[in-house]
Amino acid sequence: MTFGKKLVILDRDGVVNVDSDAFVKSPDEWVAIPGSLEAIARLNQAGYRVVIASNQSGIGRGLFDMATLNAMHEKMHRAAAAVGGRIDAVFFCPHTAEDQCECRKPKPGLLQMIIERFEVDPAVTPVVGDALRDLQAGAALGFPTHLVLTGKGRKTLAAGGLPAGTKVHDDLKAFALTFLTSQDE
Numbered sequence: 049m050t051f052g053k054k055l056v057i058l059d060r061d062g063v064v065n066v067d068s069d070a071f072v073k074s075p076d077e078w079v080a081i082p083g084s085l086e087a088i089a090r091l092n093q094a095g096y097r098v099v100i101a102s103n104q105s106g107i108g109r110g111l112f113d114m115a116t117l118n119a120m121h122e123k124m125h126r127a128a129a130a131v132g133g134r135i136d137a138v139f140f141c142p143h144t145a146e147d148q149c150e151c152r153k154p155k156p157g158l159l160q161m162i163i164e165r166f167e168v169d170p171a172v173t174p175v176v177g178d179a180l181r182d183l184q185a186g187a188a189l190g191f192p193t194h195l196v197l198t199g200k201g202r203k204t205l206a207a208g209g210l211p212a213g214t215k216v217h218d219d220l221k222a223f224a225l226t227f228l229t230s231q232d233e
């Protein structure tokens with residue numbers, strides 16, 4: 049049993065929704081990964097808040113604007129609610145690598161904001177991603193890291209160099225089942 053605020057941090061593209069090397073640029077292109085929204089609902093039922101930490105350089109690249117990103121997130125929130133799930137917040141970095149901001153993963157800026165906003169203890173707050181940079185951001189602040197094999201996850205696993213102790217799961221649904229079982233011990 050863990051004490052303190054129960055919260056899980058998810059990467060978006062490749063974890064919640066299908067990713068694309070051409071970026072996810074519109075609500076039509078935002079398609080949930082099968083089982084991911086149900087996994088969010090299952091985490092909520094077990095008392096966990098779910099928040100997202102996402103790199104959205106498509107904004108900085110001019111591929112889509114804030115109104116479109118908000119429309120994508122409106123679709124995501126509605127789709128989660130349709131299966132009884134709730135995403136409490138979406139933290140995103142709109143910058144490109146060239147902007148050298150503090151919030152683009154692998155920098156931990158987004159995760160630091162989440163710690164402050166939700167008063168969570170990183171040591172007991174899982175970070176789930178499909179890219180190495182997602183995990184590096186988590187490891188930088190002492191979050192337990194979890195790789196899912198959806199999105200870029202298989203390539204990430206093959207490339208190696210994961211933060212020590214990273215757990216690997218087929219998808220978000222498998223993560224939720226394993227994580228919640230581990231919390232019962």
Ligand SMILES: O=P(O)(O)OC[C@@H](O)[C@H]1O[C@@H](OP(=O)(O)O)[C@@H](O)[C@@H](O)[C@@H]1O
Nearest residue numbers: 059060061068069071072102103104105
């Ligand atoms: O997985 P999250 O963090 O939720 O979002 C990733 C997306 O913003 C995009 O990130 C881009 O990386 P660059 O920003 O071009 O390095 C590319 O990997 C795209 O394929 C991907 O859709």
Ligand SMILES: [Mg+2]
Nearest residue numbers: 059061062178
């Ligand atoms: Mg991703």
Ligand SMILES: [Zn+2]
Nearest residue numbers: 141149151152
């Ligand atoms: Zn940024």
